[in-house]
Amino acid sequence: MPSHVSAEHPAAQPPEPGTVESLISQAMRLRGEVDAVRRTTTAEPEDARLRWQRALCELAVHHLDDLGRRLGQLRDGPAAEPAGAAV
Template identity: 55%
Template sequence: MPSPLFADRPAPQLPPHDAVDDLIHRTRRLRGDVDAVRRDAVMFDEDDPQLRWQRALCELAVHHLDTLDEHLGQLRAGLPGPPSGSAAPEGEEAPEDPRAGSLLSRVGSAEWNLLTDESSWSEELYEIFGRPLDSTPLSLDDLPSVLLPEDQPVLTAMVTGCLVDGRPMDGEFRIVRPDGGTR
């Protein structure tokens, strides 16, 4: 039985198509505004640490806004391909996984408790890493062993940012799966 606290709230629904279009429009407008601030910061003295910091933050914001625009576009388009579970008629190829190529096939999450060295992974992360769901998640110490050597500094920077600055670890790097494939 649902909690009475939430009894007056309807179940979450996908936003209407025009609401997503409005979010895309506002994201693009905000990206232009941030880009203008970034250009202004470039015009000044390169030796000013405050302006370098401002420019770096603007570049990060532009990157995130570009990613948000892409994700909102995927939300507007819906899942690609036929619904999952549909079978191909005899003699035809089976349909692709509707998540293939979408954000859903590229994003997983993990949590590491730095005090106890325990970790938990989302099902998506197990799939990305090509590991069975019943296997033990990789510890933060073991994670670099599956990264491409040139991406190990990316992980090091993320861990350092987490430990030193208290930032969440959020980033992309390439891994080598047990089957030898790269993701």
């Protein structure tokens, strides 16, 4: 019996040309903006709010870097198998 998930959702279609590049550009732009906010925030030991804001900015930068790498993998497609690789 087929899965209920496959019955409800059609197969995913490849993204339109340029869509992934656009997402990569947006992620890079947003990362730059978050990084700019992070640089203006000094981590004062006595100011918990500023430390919290800086930590959130660092987390966002980390996730945006990861998103950029994943989108790059999507854009580049699957890695080619080396010649003579067993299937």
